[in-house]
Amino acid sequence: xxxxxxxxxxxxxxxxxxxxxxxxxxxxxxxxxxxxxxxxxxxxxxxxxxxxxxxxxxxxxxxxxxxxxxxxxxxxxxxxxxxxxxxxxxxxxxxxxxxxxxxxxxxxxxxxxxxxxxxxxxxxxxxxxxxxxxxxxxxxxxxxxxxxxxxxxxxxxxxxxxxxxxxxxxxxxxxxxxxxxxxxxxxxxxxxxxxxxxxxxxxxxxxxxxxxxxxxxxxxxxxxxxxxxxxxxxxxxxxxxxxxxxxxxxxxxxxxxxxxxxxxxxxxxxxxxxxxxxxxxxxxxxxxxxxxxxxxxxxxxxxxxxxxxxxxxxxxxxxxxxxxxxxxxxxxxxxxxxxxxxxxxxxxxxxxxxxxxxxxxxxxxxxxxxxxxxxxxxxxxxxxxxxxxxxxxxxxxxxxxxxxxxxxxxxxxxxxxxxxxxxxxxxxxxxxxxxxxxxxxxxxxxxxxxxxxxxxxxxxxxxxxxxxxxxxxxxxxxxxxxxxxxxxxxxxxxxxxxxxxxxxxxxxxxxxxxxxxxxxxxxxxxxxxxxxxxxxxxxxxxxxxxxxxxxxxxxxxxxxxxxx
Amino acid sequence: xxxxxxxxxxxxxxxxxxxxxxxxxxxxxxxxxxxxxxxxxxxxxxxxxxxxxxxxxxxxxxxxxxxxxxxxxxxxxxxxxxxxxxxxxxxxxxxxxxxxxxxxxxxxxxxxxxxxxxxxxxxxxxxxxxxxxxxxxxxxxxxxxxxxxxxxxxxxxxxxxxxxxxxxxxxxxxxxxxxxxxxxxxxxxxxxxxxxxxxxxxxxxxxxxxxxxxxxxxxxxxxxxxxxxxxxxxxxxxxxxxxxxxxxxxxxxxxxxxxxxxxxxxxxxxxxxxxxxxxxxxxxxxxxxxxxxxxxxxxx
Numbered sequence: 001x002x003x004x005x006x007x008x009x010x011x012x013x014x015x016x017x018x019x020x021x022x023x024x025x026x027x028x029x030x031x032x033x034x035x036x037x038x039x040x041x042x043x044x045x046x047x048x049x050x051x052x053x054x055x056x057x058x059x060x061x062x063x064x065x066x067x068x069x070x071x072x073x074x075x076x077x078x079x080x081x082x083x084x085x086x087x088x089x090x091x092x093x094x095x096x097x098x099x100x101x102x103x104x105x106x107x108x109x110x111x112x113x114x115x116x117x118x119x120x121x122x123x124x125x126x127x128x129x130x131x132x133x134x135x136x137x138x139x140x141x142x143x144x145x146x147x148x149x150x151x152x153x154x155x156x157x158x159x160x161x162x163x164x165x166x167x168x169x170x171x172x173x174x175x176x177x178x179x180x181x182x183x184x185x186x187x188x189x190x191x192x193x194x195x196x197x198x199x200x201x202x203x204x205x206x207x208x209x210x211x212x213x214x215x216x217x218x219x220x221x222x223x224x225x226x227x228x229x230x231x232x233x234x235x236x237x238x239x240x241x242x243x244x245x246x247x248x249x250x251x252x253x254x255x256x257x258x259x260x261x262x263x264x265x266x267x268x269x270x271x272x273x274x275x276x277x278x279x280x281x282x283x284x285x286x287x288x289x290x291x292x293x294x295x296x297x298x299x300x301x302x303x304x305x306x307x308x309x310x311x312x313x314x315x316x317x318x319x320x321x322x323x324x325x326x327x328x329x330x331x332x333x334x335x336x337x338x339x340x341x342x343x344x345x346x347x348x349x350x351x352x353x354x355x356x357x358x359x360x361x362x363x364x365x366x367x368x369x370x371x372x373x374x375x376x377x378x379x380x381x382x383x384x385x386x387x388x389x390x391x392x393x394x395x396x397x398x399x400x401x402x403x404x405x406x407x408x409x410x411x412x413x414x415x416x417x418x419x420x421x422x423x424x425x426x427x428x429x430x431x432x433x434x435x436x437x438x439x440x441x442x443x444x445x446x447x448x449x450x451x452x453x454x455x456x457x458x459x460x461x462x463x464x465x466x467x468x469x470x471x472x473x474x475x476x477x478x479x480x481x482x483x484x485x486x487x488x489x490x491x492x493x494x495x496x497x498x499x500x501x502x503x504x505x506x507x508x509x510x511x512x513x514x515x516x517x518x519x520x521x522x523x524x525x526x527x528x529x530x531x532x533x534x535x536x537x538x539x540x541x542x543x544x545x546x547x548x549x550x551x552x553x554x555x556x557x558x559x560x561x562x563x564x
Numbered sequence: 565x566x567x568x569x570x571x572x573x574x575x576x577x578x579x580x581x582x583x584x585x586x587x588x589x590x591x592x593x594x595x596x597x598x599x600x601x602x603x604x605x606x607x608x609x610x611x612x613x614x615x616x617x618x619x620x621x622x623x624x625x626x627x628x629x630x631x632x633x634x635x636x637x638x639x640x641x642x643x644x645x646x647x648x649x650x651x652x653x654x655x656x657x658x659x660x661x662x663x664x665x666x667x668x669x670x671x672x673x674x675x676x677x678x679x680x681x682x683x684x685x686x687x688x689x690x691x692x693x694x695x696x697x698x699x700x701x702x703x704x705x706x707x708x709x710x711x712x713x714x715x716x717x718x719x720x721x722x723x724x725x726x727x728x729x730x731x732x733x734x735x736x737x738x739x740x741x742x743x744x745x746x747x748x749x750x751x752x753x754x755x756x757x758x759x760x761x762x763x764x765x766x767x768x769x770x771x772x773x774x775x776x777x778x779x780x781x782x783x784x785x786x787x788x789x790x791x792x793x794x795x796x797x798x799x800x801x802x803x804x805x806x807x808x809x810x811x812x813x814x815x816x817x818x819x820x821x822x823x824x825x826x827x828x829x830x831x832x833x834x835x836x837x838x839x840x841x842x843x844x845x846x847x848x849x850x851x852x853x854x855x856x857x858x859x860x861x862x863x864x
Contacts, residue, residue, distance in 0.1 A: 393759065415770075416760025416761065465756065
């Protein structure tokens with residue numbers, strides 16, 4: 001038995017804080033990786049996954065240092081390596097694959113130039129030989145039309161292709177080890193599956209070991225031989241993938257698994273801890289919301305959309321001459337009390353639908369959007385606009401940009417209803433605190449500024465802001481895609497809870513079929529601005545009629561649950 | 565006022581201290597600014613003589629070197645000029661004029677620039693184009709040349725100088741605010757505000773302004789020191805403030821004729837004060853700019 005290629009023993013890493021103290025990022029982490037094997041490191045953001053990857057590459061910042069333990073590559077401890085010695089192994093013995101291929105490639109150099117540069121820097125091949133090798137590398141990374149791609153620039157290629165080119169660069173020197181840091185997080189599911197398959201094939205063929213850093217258990221299930229679960233810098237559990245996923249031993253791993261939504265069956269709630277205390281404030285908040293959100297009209301058509309198209313001008317950014325057709329003849333209805341899911345890959349136009357409904361983008365001529373039977377285009381008067389903004393609200397995707405950073409949480413929640421005269425300023429203060437309790441935050445949170453909250457907490461504040469209007473319909477634009485899976489489970493639980501107590505009508509946009517399955521009654525599948533399939537969520541997501549929907553479903557990374 | 569944030573004043577003070585702690589040059593600059601401002605503010609009380617009261621000037625005191633005693637028995641620490649004016653007093657009053665002109669012109673320039681920049685962001689289209697091309701036009705003129713031109717056309721005077729300087733200042737502020745504002749406009753909290761039915765003006769002043777103003781605040785001190793220097797230049801050239809309310813620039817210009825005849829003190833005193841004042845402001849401005857630039861400081 002050979003010594004493992006990579007042996008990390010009892011590694012501890014600390015970051016120096018501004019005031020001179022050390023904050024321990026990694027403590028006592030160990031990992032053994034045999035040649036040609038793939039090991040996953042999973043954990044929430046902030047768990048220290050990337051820090052480990054950077055330590056192996058010697059790319060930690062000046063303020064980080066290894067406080068204990070060893071990282072041995074083929075028996076040689078590299079933790080004390082100088083920058084020059086690291087430079088000698090980086091690219092040659094250890095390759096690196098970045099999260100976002102679009103930023104990892106140099107936008108002003110052609111693919112060929114970048115590949116050949118990497119080849120010439122790390123191998124003895126030169127000139128025509130290097131070029132021939134570049135084509136060979138692209139082919140092994142399953143890039144179609146490899147020859148032609150050499151002359152292209154990164155912006156001319158899709159994200160998936162760019163990531164394959166990053167693979168080709170990483171394997172150019174035939175390294176022993178590749179660190180892949182969230183290699184598919186920036187990609188669509190359909191692309192993700194194929195790209196991961198290529199990476200796995202490369203590892204097997206060329207006997208390359210991979211340390212795969214990810215937050216996605218589905219990716220681990222598809223890729224990894226073994227997995228290490230990291231929580232706040234500590235190794236919680238490690239073992240063969242099947243064992244860790246199938247029968248996790250530790251509480252944290254079980255929670256992590258329980259938080260993952262599945263597309264195969266709908267669960268009433270995710271099995272994560274929720275902290276809703278039945279306080280007077282929370283009861284008051286819910287009573288306030290109930291009194292305004294008209295229930296009992298279930299089944300009535302609330303929103304009716306006909307012939308919705310949207311063309312963006314060519315000069316408005318993307319697209320070629322003649323403009324970019326983001327939406328093409330979309331038509332559907334939203335009924336009171338239901339949750340309608342809209343799924344599709346990025347660029348399929350799902351967010352544009354919402355922005356058109358909310359009046360944030362102007363649809364093309366001929367479109368008709370009617371709310372409660374009245375065309376929105378006719379509701380131009382001041383009173384109508386106010387009524388409309390009271391009825392239609394939105395929960396945004398990015399919790400970091402959706403709150404005004406210069407207002408405290410309480411004001412962020414209530415400024416709109418105060419401005420519309422729905423409540424007085426004095427009432428708003430109490431109401432903001434009540435609503436914070438409704439969404440599971442403490443009353444004291446009202447006085448804090450947005451930067452003091454985590455992403456999940458900010459999203460709760462965003463939900464409270466939307467609820468404050470007591471709207472008829474809430475448009476949820478990928479509300480959990482920027483969040484960790486455990487936080488996502490909490491937010492989804494909260495939304496389910498509110499859905500049930502308040503009878504909300506939701507339009508829920510997501511690229512994640514599993515999330516849509518958990519949340520929605522009906523679902524619309526979008527592709528390139530057109531509706532592909534529409535129907536009952538259970539049917540569409542278990543027995544789709546259209547090939548495209550089937551492809552989407554097949555591309556989803558799946559985890560074999562024991563009880564599924 | 566519910567839109568604005570309340571932080572305890574102690575918190576503000578601590579953050580203020582954190583900006584300057586460990587930067588002795590910036591602290592010295594800060595002390596300098598406070599000192600100069602106080603002297604300028606209380607010049608009538610502090611100055612040994614009222615340099616503008618013609619009846620108290622005595623031609624017999626003319627061109628006395630530093631540390632001389634005047635005819636009325638007071639000590640002239642920095643000497644006197646040709647008409648017997650005490651230089652120390654003149655400098656104190658000169659600082660008043662210099663600072664006043666600089667502060668008002670920067671205030672006006674920043675206010676106009678910020679508002680026009682925000683309007684450009686909010687309205688877009690041809691309004692944006694007109695505002696920004698006008699800004700480009702202003703910036704394509706050398707500042708002093710533009711001011712000279714204006715002052716030649718409209719005549720000199722403190723108000724004209726303020727106008728001339730403000731024209732130079734508004735354009736860069738409008739550009740800066742527009743650049744920051746455009747990126748803020750794309751953020752969802754603005755969409756949320758529009759969705760909440762908040763009016764354009766309110767979005768502009770309550771949402772966009774507080775989030776786009778920080779970089780402007782960082783360049784304001786720089787603009788003030790620039791305005792002090794520009795005013796001094798104009799006054800030195802004789803097109804600035806009138807002789808009846810001399811600024812530091814005019815005082816330097818007064819002594820210019822005597823420099824070569826060995827009476828250096830007339831120009832040197834106001835010159836040194838000018839340099840010290842601008843230097844103080846600049847080191848503080850540098851510190852603020854570095855503090856605001858995340859690339860130059862390790863974030864904690």
